[in-house]
Amino acid sequence: MNVSIHLLALLTLGLAGRAACAQTELNNFSTVARGGVATTFVTDYQAIGINPANLGRTGNARVALTIGEFGLGVGSQSLTRSQLEKFVKHADDKLTPADKRTLARAFTSDNVLNINVDATPVAFSVVLPVVGSFAFSSRQRIVSHLAMNKNMAELLFLGKDAPIYPANFNPATAPLISEVLDGTAVQLAAYNEYNVAYGRRIISLPAFKLSGGVGYRYIQGVGVIDIRSENGKLEAYSALSPQFKVKYGAIANNPSFNLQKDTDKLLQPVGRGHGYDLGLAAEVGKMLRLGVSVTDIGNMTWEGNLLTANDQKLRRLKSSGVDSYEFFTELADLFANGTDSLLQYKPADQRRANLPTKLRAGVGLKVGTRLELGLDVTQPLNGVAGNIPDTFYGLGVDVKPLSWIRLSTGISRGAGYGTGFPVGFAIASSFYELGFSTRDLQGLLSDEDQPYGSLAMGFLRLKIGKVKE
Template sequence: MRFVTLILLAVFLFEIALGGDDKANVRGLGMAGATTVTSRTIDAIGINPALLAYMGIARGSEIKGRIIDAETKQPVPGAQVTIKNLNLSVRANFSGEFSLKNVSPGNYTVVVTQKGYETLVIKGFKVTPNSTIKGTIGISRKETAQETSVNFSELNFEVREQRPIIYNDNSSFTMSLVPQIGIGIGANFLSYNLYLDYFTGVDSAGERVPKYLTDDDKRKILDSFRENPGTLMSQIDVKMLNIAFPIKSVGIALGVRERVISKFGIPREFMEFMLYGNPPGSVYSYNLGIGGTWMREYSVSLGTKIPFDLIIIKNINVGVGVKFLQGFGYVGSDDLNLTFETADSSRGYEITASMKGVVKRAGVDFLDPEKKASFTPFPSPAGTGLGFDVGASVEVLGLFTAGLSITDIGSINWTKNAVIVSGDTTFKFSGYSTQEKIDSLKQSFEDYVNSPNRKKYEGFSTGLPTAIRFGVATDLKTLLPFFPGRMLISADYFQPIGNAHISFKSPKLALGVEWRLIGLLPLRAGISLGGFEGFALSVGTGINLPFMELNVATGNLNEVMPGGDLRHFSIATELRLKF
C-alpha cells in the first residue's frame, strides 16, 4: 500500500510538471441539441448564424396585382402604382401586372395613376409582416385627372402570409436580461452512484470507515467503463451579453460569451492499477489525457436571405459570425504515457517506471508555487485569436428546412506564461520498504520534475473545438393542418472535428420536438445517441410572453430517472427581453 501511495504521488508530481455543445443555448438543450435549423434570433449565436436572416425576412412583404380598365376589364399598361408614405413606385407591364417587394409592415396610402384615367387613392392599405398581398385594381377612364378615394377594405385583395416552415417569434429586437448560463458535467465510466457505493466508506459505530472491496466490487467498477480510456468532462458556458436586431434585410447579433472546459482521460488500466496494485510479473502501461481552457468571445454575427429561389429550394439564408477571442488559461497533453513493470522473484521484484509525454500550458499558473497565482474573474489575457462560424439554411419543397453550419473555426495564440514541458525518463528501484528509501525516491522524482532543461518557455497555438452540424426540421402543421397547436420536429447530426483536448470526438445524433399547444407555454423534449453522453433524454419548458421569454432545460433527465446512474448532469436557464 505504501508503494501504491508512492507511485500515485510520483504520477501526481509528473502530471503537475507536465501540466463542446452549446450548453447555454437553453431552447436547444431542451431539444437534445437538435437546433441547427431551429434556433431563433439570440440562440443563433454559435449555432448557425444563417438563422439570423429570419429577423430580416420576417419583416418585408410583397404587394402584387394587375391594373385593368374598370369597364372593358382589359389591362392598363404603364399605370403607375405608388406607396405615398414610402415614395416607392412601379409601373405596370404590358399585361397590367405590377410588383412592389420588401415593403415594411404598416398602413399606407397607395395611389394609382395613368394618363386618360382617374387617379385612384387607396387609403388604409394594410401590409402585414412577411406576406404576399395580391389583387386586381380597376380604374375608370376620365378626360380630366379626377381623384377617386376608396378604402383598402372595400377591395378584394388576398393576403397570404409567407410564414417560414420553421416558425419564429418575429421579434425585431432581443436582449438577454440576465446571462444565459449552462453547466454540464459527466463521465463515461465511474458513475456517481458507484462512487457513493464504493468510495465514501461505510458506517461503523457512528463513523465512516473505508470499505473493503471484493473482487466482484472491483470488476463492477472496471465494467463501468463504456470505452477506454474513460473521459471526465465539464463545461461552464455563460452568454453574458446577447443582442439581436435587424437592419433592413440583415439580421445582426452581438454577443459576449464565457467558456470554461475541462477534459481528463482516465484509462481503464489506471483504475485497475489503483484497485489491484502491482503484483509481481505485472506490467501497466496507459496514456493519460489532460485538457482544459478558459476563454472569452466577443462576437458579431450576420445573416441574410439570398434574393432568389431555385426550383425546389426557397428561403435560402446564409450567415457568418466573427469572434475576437481572449484566452485566460490552457492546458493540454500529448502522448502522456506512464508504464510500470514489476519483476518477479527472479529479478528481485525490481520495479521499472517509465514516463514520457508533452504538456502545453499557458495563462494563470496555479501549478507553480513560486508564482503565488490567485484567481480573478478579469485576468489579463494569456492569448488572443480569431474564430468564425459559417452556415446556411434552405426550405425544400415547402415541406422541411435543412441547414448546415461549421462553428468555432480558428485558433488562439498563447504567449503569457506559455510553457511546453516534455518528459522521457525511466526509473528502476527495489527494496522500497524503508522510509529512507521512499524519501530518497520521492526526492529523485522531485529533482526530475524541477529540472529546468525539461521546460521551454515559448508561445504556442491551439485550435478551437470546431464542429460540423447538419439538421433538418419541419412544422408538423405543414404535413397535418388539423394537428392541435404547432409542433416543431427537428433532427440533427453533430460531428466534432476540432481540438481533441477540449472536445469529444464521437458524433451525435439528436431528435427534438417543441410543442406549442398553448402559445405562451412551449414544451420541449428530445433524445440523443452517441457523443459524450451516449444516450440522453432532454426536457425543457418556458414562458413566452409578447415582450419577454423565460426558458429552462436539462439535457440528462434519464440520469435521475429510475435505472439512471448519474453519470451526467446539465442544466441551463435564460431570461430575455424581446419586441
C-alpha cells in the same frame, strides 16, 4: 509545482457537489431542452456559435436580447452515481486493495468524466432592412474531458504495483509514455468570448429561400490543459491564469518561464485567439428547413504560465497509487513536475493550438405554429481540448399546447455521453421567454449506471417585433 490538473480536479469536484449534471456545449435553455439539437431551431442571437445563417431566416424577431442564460453539468459513462458521490462526500475514506482494482477497471474508459459549463451574461440581435441581421454576445465557457486506458487507470490506483511494471523492470529499456498511455486524455479549456455574427437572405423564391452567415469571436484564454496520447504521439502542455492559484515552485525562477502574477484583476488571460463560423440555412416550402455550418475555425496562442512536455520513457513510480477516494491528488502527482511524475515539464514561450472546430448539419420540419421537429449531427474536426470527444446525434421536438407555452423533448447520443432523453419547459410569448431544461431526465434520476443529466435556465429573453416576408 502543483500541476494544473489539480485545478481540474477542484473544478470537477465543485461542479459535482453543486449539481449532478452533464451536457455538451452551448447550454442555452431551449437548446438543452432538445438534448443539444439546434442547427435548424436557433434564431436571433442564439444562432451564434451554431449557425449564423439562421440570422437571415424568416420569422426572426427584429430585436432580441437576453441578460443571463446559464448551464452546467458533469457526467460519466463508466463510473456509478455512488462512486461519484464518494469522491465528493467521502474523499478521505481509505481504499482497500479490492477497492483499488475495482476503481481501476471503472476508470478504464474513453469517457470517465465530461464537464461543460457556459454562461451568456448578455446577448442581442437586430434586423436591419436590406442590410441584414447582426448579433452580439459575451460568453464564458469551460469544457473538460477525462479518458484513461487500462495502463493509466492502473498506474493511478496501483502505482508501483501496476501490471505494466515487470519484476525485472529496467528504465533503460522501458516503453515510451506515448505507448503506455495510448488512449488517455486529460483536457480542460476555459474561454472568455466576445462574439459578433451576421446573416442575410441570399436567395428568395416562392418555394425556396437560402440564407448565409458568418461569425467572428475574439477569445481570451483563461486556461488550458491538454494531455493526450494517441497513435504513438504525446501532446502535453498547460497554461493557466494566475486566478487558478497554481504554485510553480522553482520553475517560476526560470528566465524562460513567462510567469503571470496575480494582480487581483477580474480577468487575467494567458492566451488569445480568433475564431470564425460559416453557415448556410435553407427553407424549402413552408415546412422543410435545412442547415449546415462549420464553427470555431481558427486558433489560440497561449503565452502565459506555459509549460510543455515531450515524450519520455516510462519511469518506475514510488507510490502505491491512490489510497483514498480523493484520487485527484495522485492524478496531479502523476503529471506534476515532481520526483514521482510520469512527465517532466519545461517552460515555453508560446504555443499555437487549433480551436475546437466542428461541422454541424441539420434538417427540420415546421408544422404550423405549434410543432417543430429537427435532426442534428455534429462532428468534431479535431481532438483539441474543448472539443466534443465524438460525434453527436440528436432528434429534437418543440410543441406548443398553448400559444404561450413551449414543451421540448427528444433523444440524443454521443459527444461523450450515452443516450439522453431531454425535457424542457418555457413560457414563450411573442415578447418574453423564460425556461429551464435538462438534457437527460433519465440520467438525472438514475440510481447507478452512467449518471448523466443537465440543467440550463434563462429568465429574461426579450423579443421585439417580427420579420415578415
